[in-house]
Structure formats: C-alpha cells, structure tokens
Amino acid sequence: xxxxxxxxxxxxxxxxxxxxxxxxxxxxGMLLTGVVLGPYVLNLxxxxxxxxxxxxxxxxxxxxxxxxxxxxxLGVLRRAGRPAVLLCFVPACFEIVGATxxxxxxxxxxxxxxxVVGSVIAAVSPAVVTPRMLSLMERxxxxxxxxxxxxxxxxxxxxxxxxxxxxxxxxxxAGGGFSPATLLTVPVSIALGLxxxxxxxxxxxxxxxxxxxxxxxxxxxLLSIGFLLLALETTxxxxxxxxxxxxxxxxxxxxxxxxxxxxxxxxxxxFGRLWVGAEILLFALVGAAVDLSYAxxxxxxxxxxxxxxxxxxxxxxxxSVAGTQLTPxxxxxxxxAYTPKATVQAAVGGVPLAMGLACGNxxxxxxxxxxxxxxxxxxxxxxxxxxxxLTHDGDM
Numbered sequence: 323x324x325x326x327x328x329x330x331x332x333x334x335x336x337x338x339x340x341x342x343x344x345x346x347x348x349x350x351g352m353l354l355t356g357v358v359l360g361p362y363v364l365n366l367x368x369x370x371x372x373x374x375x376x377x378x379x380x381x382x383x384x385x386x387x388x389x390x391x392x393x394x395x396l397g398v399l400r401r402a403g404r405p406a407v408l409l410c411f412v413p414a415c416f417e418i419v420g421a422t423x424x425x426x427x428x429x430x431x432x433x434x435x436x437x438v439v440g441s442v443i444a445a446v447s448p449a450v451v452t453p454r455m456l457s458l459m460e461r462x463x464x465x466x467x468x469x470x471x472x473x474x475x476x477x478x479x480x481x482x483x484x485x486x487x488x489x490x491x492x493x494x495x496a497g498g499g500f501s502p503a504t505l506l507t508v509p510v511s512i513a514l515g516l517x518x519x520x521x522x523x524x525x526x527x528x529x530x531x532x533x534x535x536x537x538x539x540x541x542x543x544l545l546s547i548g549f550l551l552l553a554l555e556t557t558x559x560x561x562x563x564x565x566x567x568x569x570x571x572x573x574x575x576x577x578x579x580x581x582x583x584x585x586x587x588x589x590x591x592x593f594g595r596l597w598v599g600a601e602i603l604l605f606a607l608v609g610a611a612v613d614l615s616y617a618x619x620x621x622x623x624x625x626x627x628x629x630x631x632x633x634x635x636x637x638x639x640x641x642s643v644a645g646t647q648l649t650p651x652x653x654x655x656x657x658x659a660y661t662p663k664a665t666v667q668a669a670v671g672g673v674p675l676a677m678g679l680a681c682g683n684x685x686x687x688x689x690x691x692x693x694x695x696x697x698x699x700x701x702x703x704x705x706x707x708x709x710x711x712l713t714h715d716g717d718m
Contacts, residue, residue, distance in 0.1 A: 326368040327603075329359055334602035345705075347450055347697045349605050349664050353690065356609025367610050375607045376676040382604040383485070383669040384548040385597055387568055390448070390482060391575020392590035405643045409476025411483045413638030413660055417444040418487060420634025421627065428623040428630075435681035437491045438674050440631060442685045443692040445484035445666035446477045450697055451659060454704050464655070464712035467648050473659050476642075481666050482572045486512065488670055489566060495679050515566030516573045518554070522547050523577025531582060540585070541592045547574065601665075608668040608690065611675070617687045624684075628692045632661055655711040662700030663692045 337351030359366045421440025425431050431439070455470035464470050489511070526547060530540055548571040555567035579586040617624075636657040643653050671689030675682030 323368045323371050326359075326366065326371045329366055330355060330606045331599065331602055333359065334606050338602070345702075347662075347664060347701055349601065349668070350694065350697060352602050352605035353609040353668070353693060355602075356606035357612055357614070358609075359606070360610030360612070362612065362614045372607075372610060375611060376672055378607060379604060379669055379672055380552070382600045383568070384545060384552070384571060385593060385600050386665060386669060387482065387485070387571040388544055388548055388575050389590060389593040389597065391572040392579055392586050392593065394479070394572070394576050395579065396576065403472075405646055405648075406472045406475040408642035409472065409639065409656075409660070410479035412642045413446075413635045414444040414480055414484050414487065416638030416641070417631045417635040418491075420631040424627050424630045428627050429620070429684060431681055431684065434491070434495050435679070435684075438488070438495050438679065438681055439627070439685050439688050441484060441488040441491045442671055442674065442689045443628065443631060443663060443667060444487070444635070445481045445663065446660050447662045447664035447666070447697060447700075448477060448481060450662035450664055450701050451477050451704075454701070454708075455659070458708055458712065462714050463708055464652065466713055467646075467652060469648075469652055469656060469712060473656060477660070480660075482569060484666060485568050485670060486515075486566050488673065489568070492674055492677055492679065495674070495681070496677060511564035511566045512569060514564065515555075515569035518551060518565060518567075519570035519573025520577050522551065522570065523574040524581065526574065527578045527581035527585070530585060537585075537588050537592050540589045541596065544574070544578075544589065604665075605668050608671055608686075611672055611686060612690050613683060613687070616683050617691070620684065620687050620691075624688050624691055625695065627688060628695055632696065635660060651711040655707055658700070658703050658707055661703070662697050664697045667693050 333355045334352045337355050338348035339351070341348050341351040356367075358364055361367065361372065418437055418440035421443065422433050422436040425436030425439050426433055429436075452474065455474045458464055458470040526544065530543075548567075551567040551570040551574070553567075555565050555570075558565050575586070578589075639657040639660050640653060643656055648656070667689040671686045672682075674685040679685075
C-alpha cells in the first residue's frame with residue numbers, strides 16, 4: 323500500500339504541475355494519474371488501497387464540508403442578496419431535473435436513476451471557480467453588481483445542497499420508488515442535520531475558548547466530530563430517523579465561524595493545507611475506479627447527457643438572476659461561471675456504486691466525464707469571457 327501511495331502522490335504532483343503549466347486545472351492530471359495507475363491500465367495500485375477507496379473519498383468529503391463551513395460567512399450571503407440565495411439551489415435543481423428527463427432517453431435508465439446521476443454531476447466546482455472569482459475581485463472586474471462575490475456565495479452552498487440531494491435520490495433509488503412519506507424525510511433530514519451541526523459547533527467553539535490547544539488538535543477534533551455525525555446518520559437511519567450528517571458538518575463549521583471567527587479562520591487555513599494531499603488522493607482514487615470499457619460503452623450518449631444537463635443548469639442561473647439589475651452580458655457570464663465541475667463529483671461519484679445501486683457504474687462514469695469535459699472548458703471560458711462581459715470598476 324505504501325508503494326501505491328508514493329506513486330499516487332508523486333505522479334499526482336507531477337501531472338498536476340504539468341496541467342497548471344498548460345493553464346488547465348491541476349485536478350485533471352491527478353485524475354489521469356489514477357486512470358493510468360489503476361486496475362484497468364497499469365494495475366499498479368494495491369488492492370488493499372482500492373478496497374478502502376470509498377472510505378478515503380468520504381474522508382475527503384468531510385474535509386470539503388468542514389472547510390466550506392469554516393469559510394461561509396452568512397453575512398456575505400445576505401449582502402449578496404436574492405440572486406446569491408437562489409444560486410445556492412435553483413441551478414442545481416434545474417440540472418437534476420434535466421438529468422432525470424434526459425438520462426432515461428439517452429441511457430435507458432429509470433427516472434429515479436437519472437435523478438441519482440443528476441445529483442452526482444450537479445454541483446459547481448469550488449476548485450475551479452473560487453481562485454478565478456478572487457482574481458476578478460483583485461482586478462476590479464464585475465464589481466458594480468458584485469458578480470464575483472455573488473457567484474462565490476452561491477457556489478459555496480450549491481455544493482452542499484447537491485450533496486444533500488444525493489442522499490435523498492440515492493435513498494429513493496435504494497427504496498425503489500417515490501412516496502409522500504419518503505419525500506417528507508427531506509425537510510426532517512435537513513432540520514435535524516442543522517440542529518445537530520449547530521449544537522456541535524457551539525460545543526466545539528466554546529470548548530476551545532476555554533481550553534488552549536494547537537490548531538492541529540482543533541482540526542483533528544473537528545474531523546472526528548464530522549465522522550461521528552456521519553455515523554449518527556447511519557445509526558438513526560436504521561430506526562427510521564432521517565438526519566443529514568453532511569449538512570450537520572457544514573452547520574458546525576458555520577456556527578464555529580460565527581462564535582469565534584479568529585480561531586475558525588486559523589483552523590480553515592489548516593484544512594487548506596490538509597487539502598493539498600487529500601485532493602491528490604481523492605482524484606487519483608476516482609480515476610482508478612473508472613472502468614474504461616464501461617466508459618467507452620456509454621460513449622456519446624453520456625457526453626450528450628453531461629452537456630444537456632449543463633444547459634438546464636445555465637437556464638437555472640438565468641432564472642436566479644432574472645429581475646435583477648444585471649446586464650445581459652453579466653447574466654451570460656454568471657451562467658458560464660457556474661459550469662465547471664470537479665471536486666464534489668470526485669467525492670461523491672462512487673457513492674451510488676458503493677451502495678450497490680444498479681446505476682452505480684453509470685453515475686461514476688458520467689461524474690468523471692463531467693470533470694474531464696467541463697473543468698478545463700469552464701476554466702478557459704471564464705478566463706476568456708470575463709474581460710469581455712464584465713465591466714472594470716474604473717468604467718462604472
């Protein structure tokens with residue numbers, strides 16, 4: 323296993339660096355590393371590592387959620403106004419609906435399985451979008467209507483909303499159908515997850531206000547509580563009580579940030595450093611899980627599904643910014659900025675497969691295709707269109 327980890331990290335760093343030099347997202351190189359080293363090409367990754375791949379991807383997901391919570395200032399979200407709030411969930415809902423409609427036609431799956439695939443691919447990528455929006459803010463582009471801030475605020479919650487929706491759709495797929503009782507579990511799951519997360523966040527923040535500890539200890543504590551929240555979700559599910567552990571992790575981070583912003587920002591910085599290694603491992607293991615023969619069989623239909631669902635997402639962005647003072651150019655840029663996919667797809671792409679769902683292989687294949695197709699294209703389009711579609715603050 324140690325040799326496999328060494329190969330993954332070394333080649334992940336090399337290929338990621340090469341992609342950066344080509345002005346492509348580094349995650350594409352990491353994904354390619356996993357595909358090449360994985361069992362379907364060179365078969366250099368130890369089986370024992372692949373056997374715990376699902377658990378390692380879940381660890382990366384906890385890191386993503388905790389980091390997002392510790393960085394999510396609700397005040398910024400409120401100041402960004404109605405469009406930012408709508409961007410948190412409307413485009414994702416449009417895309418999931420699009421996949422639910424298109425997947426049965428293109429790939430012969432059931433509507434529920436189409437919804438699972440849609441939930442896997444619906445999230446926007448913070449790994450691609452965040453650095454570009456920060457760059458636009460530094461360059462003074464789109465500041466008249468705070469376009470970068472609006473996109474950052476909406477995208478930070480969009481990911482979590484999609485992850486929660488995945489728990490809903492996979493639950494429906496595992497249960498075999500829709501029912502009013504099943505749909506009722508959605509708000510209950512969200513409410514209980516928020517309550518559990520807020521209570522854990524209060525306890526976490528208050529404890530470290532009283533007890534001095536290194537930031538590394540705070541990171542380990544936050545991760546451990548996150549794991550326990552996911553375990554609590556699994557335990558309660560066996561007795562029929564729905565709770566979103568992933569939403570609880572986010573709420574815990576948000577609560578800690580509101581109570582003690584100084585300590586929360588330091589812990590968030592530590593999570594950023596932890597993400598350097600977790601990101602390589604996450605994308606490499608996702609690449610290793612891709613069955614190239616299955617991907618080839620899915621072929622053009624899967625590509626059409628990705629871009630077809632993306633058109634639904636762009637329509638959702640248009641609906642979110644309708645009735646605002648944004649110009650047509652700014653609305654077009656907002657839709658473009660919401661297209662790249664990467665981090666969440668890598669984290670959750672294997673979930674349906676790990677659950678034993680019939681659409682598991684398809685969901686993973688489409689997740690990887692969405693990363694490969696939209697991450698470089700979306701990044702390039704954002705970079706190319708921002709100077710043309712957004713005004714400079716000196717031009718206001």
